[in-house]
Amino acid sequence: MENICEWDSCRKSGSFKAPLEKDNSKNYRWLCEEHVKLFNKNWNYFEGMNQNEIENFLKSDLTWHRPTQKFNSSDNFFNILWNNALNDKFNFFKEEKINNNLNGRKLNEKDKDAFAIMGLELNASWPIIKKQFKTLVKKFHPDRNPGNKGFEDKLKKITLAYSHLKIIMIEK
Ligand SMILES: [Zn+2]
Known part of the structure; x- marks a missing residue:
């Protein structure tokens, strides 16, 4: 079954995993390409914190x-x-x-x-x-x-x- 991007009000197909917590890779959401990029950008900014x-x-x-x-x-x-x-x-x-x-x-x-x-x-x-x-x-x-x-x-x-x-x- 296809996943739908879980970003607010986005309806694109979600084929990228976005971890919810840095140290827990089992906990993630599915996002489309556009939103996983945005997510990663946010994530990197606070990396290591x-x-x-x-x-x-x-x-x-x-x-x-x-x-x-x-x-x-x-x-x-x-x-x-x-x-x-x-x-x-x-x-x-x-x-x-x-x-x-x-x-x-x-x-x-x-x-x-x-x-x-x-x-x-x-x-x-x-x-x-x-x-x-x-x-x-x-x-x-x-x-x-x-x-x-x-x-x-x-x-x-x-x-x-x-x-x-x-x-x-x-x-x-
Ligand atoms: Zn999306």
Whole structure:
């Protein structure tokens, strides 16, 4: 029986295996050629890092202050992060471990910035954050605003803020 690509809303035939965890090759998904390439690109970027290290990297100031690159360059950091944010199925963090809210966690300045960048009230719940992210991506997507550098930068900030909020929602 033929496998169908398991990437969100893709219906192509999936003949490539994509491991879900680096050290467990028995655990994999089937993808089409296009999506396995994208998957491998994301994977290589964080090669050799465990989940904690990836989280720490995404949380670090280094991430926020990284020089901006063109959004459409296929291997730039923001593109990877953005694809990751859009495709929850292939997230580094398992969706089921994400809490719906912060459960009274004390917010630091960066947490507050992240809510503000996304135009959200402090302590907005995870479903609200996800919904807002989709709305903002539609609004600021470079394809809809060709040549508008301001929109591109804004979308990068939104993507980082979204990734940051996702990380702090993860149950520890
Ligand atoms: Zn596909």
